[in-house]
Amino acid sequence: MNDLIPLVNKLQDVFNTIGSDSIDLPQIVVVGSQSSGKSSVLETIVQKDFLPRGNGVVTRRPLVLQLVNTHTGISSMDETSAKNADYAEFMHLPHKQFLDFDEVRKEIESETARVAGQNKAISRTPIHLKIFSKDVLNLTLVDLPGVTKIPVGDQPTDIEKQTRNLILDYIQRPNSVILAVSPANVDLANSDSLKLARQVDPHAKRTIGVLTKLDLMDAGTNALDVLSGRAYPLKLGFVGVVNRSQADIQSNKPMTDAFKSETVFFENHPAYRAIAHRCGTTFLAKTLSTILMNHIRDKLPDIKAKLNSLIGQTQQELSSYGDPTFTGKAHRGAIILQLLTRFASDFVAAIDGTSAEISTKELCGGARIYYIFNNVFGSALDSVNPCENLTNQDIRIAIRNSTGPRPSLFVPEIAFELLVKPQIKLLEPPSLRCVELAYEELVKICHNCGGKNLARFPRFHAKLIEVVSDLLRERLGPTSEYVESLIAIQRSYINTNHPDFIGGGGAMSQLERTSERKKPEMDRTRRISAVNVTLNGPSNSHVVEGEKSLTNAVSSLSVHPVEKPRERESSTHLHPNPSGITTNGAHPGPNAPGKDTFLNYFFGAQPRHSTGRPSHPESRLAGHSQDVAKEMIMPKTVLDGEPVGIDRKLDHMTDHNELSHLSDREDMETQLIRSLITSYFNITRKSIQDLVPKAVMHLLVNYSRESVQNRLVATLYKEELFNDLLQEDDSLSAERAKCKAMLDVFKNAFSIINEAM
Known part of the structure; x- marks a missing residue:
């Protein structure tokens, strides 16, 4: 006692040597x-x-x-x-x-x-x-x-x-x-x-x-x-x-x-x-x-x-720091090979989703790559508008430029190709970004591999990350180039015979159905306007004023200034009226159709218009821009002034002024081109959405996954690197020394109690 x-x-005294109060001593x-x-x-x-x-x-x-x-x-x-x-x-x-x-x-x-x-x-x-x-x-x-x-x-x-x-x-x-x-x-x-x-x-x-x-x-x-x-x-x-x-x-x-x-x-x-x-x-x-x-x-x-419990816990903690002594080159080589294999296994397991330490709080590893393919990349492609930055004026200019100096009877196919190729190019940025995101995720996986076993060797861990990062960086270039080539392949040949492509007939049928759906609404709008005219008087209706102006424009037309080189059967009849237009705006003759159809517009026929306005661009120049057309043929002469040259007139005329108002046929041609572009773009988008993830998996993910261990062994398993790679972290060495001192204290205290008891 x-x-x-x-x-x-x-x-x-024993516990005071390490400044620990782990044991509550009687006092x-x-x-x-x-x-x-x-x-x-x-x-x-x-x-x-x-x-x-x-x-x-x-x-x-x-x-x-x-x-x-x-x-x-x-x-x-x-x-x-x-x-x-x-x-x-x-x-x-x-x-x-x-x-x-x-x-x-x-x-x-x-x-x-x-x-x-x-x-x-x-x-x-x-x-x-x-x-x-x-x-x-x-x-x-x-x-x-x-x-x-x-x-x-x-x-x-x-x-x-x-x-x-x-x-x-x-x-x-x-x-x-x-x-x-x-x-x-x-x-x-x-x-x-x-x-x-x-x-x-x-x-x-x-x-x-x-x-x-x-x-x-x-x-x-x-x-x-x-x-x-x-x-x-x-x-x-x-x-x-x-x-x-x-x-x-x-x-x-x-x-x-x-x-x-x-x-x-x-x-x-x-x-x-x-x-x-x-x-x-x-x-x-x-x-x-x-x-x-x-x-x-x-x-x-x-x-x-x-x-006794503290001794067991401290021994377990000390063993987790590893043995600080390495006996011979063979021992060091075995440790390095073991750590290389463990690092490569962790990298592959994180991609495959077979890691023992799978997070339940957030997506990680291969699951994030899947999320990039199906959510991020898919949403990015869906957000691309097939006709983005493509205005009606762009479409009309493309159509006119593709016909050269000749008037067009049909929508030229070359205009469609000219317009759809830049739109396919819009799929390239999200595709390349998909490659970059997959690469960044693989780099993140690499940094999280190794665990506590490599914590004691910070230089070795840094070298492992460096080697794998170099491997991923090497594969990033070929993968990005291949994805760029996928877009270039799609742009190199526009396959209008694709079974899913809507084609000209399908586009015409679609537009005709759209036109028929809109016609009752237009008739309803006209009836409402007529009622407004009746109730409010013509002086307060802009519709009546528009009709008057239109009637005056029709009655002021005389002879058509430009003769069409070719007309279809519906427009080749000779008419008593030199202008080719009756007072009500309809073409005479027994073969004249009873109503305007989309086929008439698309195949170049001269349709009937309530306004009497021709549909061809040349006829448009004769109608709404009659004076401008005459001046392009003959210089305008002013009796008391100087003549105005053609060059000067061309300088004053811009495409915007020329194309600011579309005729019915031009409007339908524009809608037709938009339908064709949208249809073909959607086909290409589906193909890209399927091919890009496959390319990334084959060229980047699977290649890195299969070759990571060989690359690590070939680069780091060298005898001259052993000493440098196995250099321990100073803080970890201090923790090991502290843990060993505590273990000695606990054992000493335990022996003191045993002797007393």
Whole structure:
């Protein structure tokens, strides 16, 4: 039993070497408010003046105090120590003995200021102090800052919160015995130490109370009910003490005289005379030593089990860092080959979706490549408009340019090819972006391979990533070129015989159905306009004004200025009217159709128009642009002015002015071209959407997947690279060393407990 406290002190010393508190060691924690006499109790137990004193928070760091009874250990000391057997040692100064306890006080103050600063703030970093004396009992005490409520001077504003959190951090540990110090001249209900102890020890099983300042109570009062356990029951009870007064401290009253005065007080006091043998500092020290030994005895099996568990965990952690020693070239080569194979396997598994560490939070690896193909790339292609940036004016110019100087009877096929090829080119940017996204995803997979096994070799890991990135970069060029060639192949030959292509007949039928669907709506609009004319009068209707202007334009036409070189059967009849147009705008003759059809417009016939406007571009020039056409044939002459040249007139005429108004036939030709472009573009888009992912998988993904291991071995499995590749990370080496030190500490502590038990 007498060896249990030294045993815990040894364990504490062992754990202090690595600064670890993994094991909750049994110890007595002293708690009390400021001016409660806490420091005086400790000094009386030690029988030395060694603690700092002053106003405000003086104890600003936990002080772990180990009391060691030297007995007959004087022979092991030097001559100076033998004269005075009492001395002190600090853990931060392991090779220095303090024989003068005034120097101990100064060292505590300077060490506190060094860590906690000068502004009265507190710190959680403890100060470890050992006091060796033949007059002390083996004890382990922890002196904590006193509880304060109002900051004084330059104390932090939250000093109360800081102090309470620090105290709770120590006393809430199950293996701590709480020494709650309370002044007897203050109502026990206001004791801060007992309130804090009640929070963590509600059943008061590991709390011992100390009543100080019994000699300062009002005359006629006593604390007998408290000391006897009737007022506030504690399992470990209360002990009353009488410490030196401030005057005694200032006059340096010897500890022996203080003990005598305390004994006289309890033996002569009428209330405490009966319990004098259970009061005083001597009884308190013996009680604390006994309580601590019993507490250690009860907790020692749990400590041993905890140590055993920590040893197993630490050994497992140490093995995860790997063996730092490599014996010979063969061993290093085997490790490198093993890591190469593991990296390549992780890369392939991430693509195939067979990795053991598959994320359940987000798409990764091969699943993201699939998402790129089917969602990102597919949506990008669907968002491309088949006729994007293709205006009616562009289509009309393409049709006219493809016919040269000749008038057209049909829509030229070369115009369709001329227009559809740039539209197919629009599929190239999203296709190339699909290749880039797949490449970026493979690079990301590469960076996530290797895991913890390669974390200890950062240079090796970087080289692996570099080699795989080079491989992917090599494949990016050919893949992009092949995808570009897919677009070029589609543009090189426009296959209008494709079974899914709508063709001319299909486009005409589609437009005719669209025209028939729109005709009832147009008739309805005309009827509404007529009703508006009737109700509102012709002066307020723009429709009537338009009809008048149109009628005047028809009646003003005389002879057609340009003779058509060819006309179909419906327009080859000679007519009495030289203009070829009747007063109602219809062609005469028995073969004249009863109504306009799309076939008439498409195959170049002269259809009937309600406005009397010809459909051919040349006829249009004779109709709406009659004056302009004449001026292109003959220079305009002004009697009183100078002639205007053809070149000047051509300069004034622009395609926009010429093509701003489309005839019915031109409008249908334009819609026909748009239908054909849309149909062929959709065919090409489906083909590209199918071929590009296949090309990416074959040329980039599968190629990299199948050749990654061979490339890694060929590039990195070289004897001259072994030493550089297997150079460990400095931080990991430090973690391994720390883990090994902890394992040694745990094993040492376990052996100490085994020897004691």
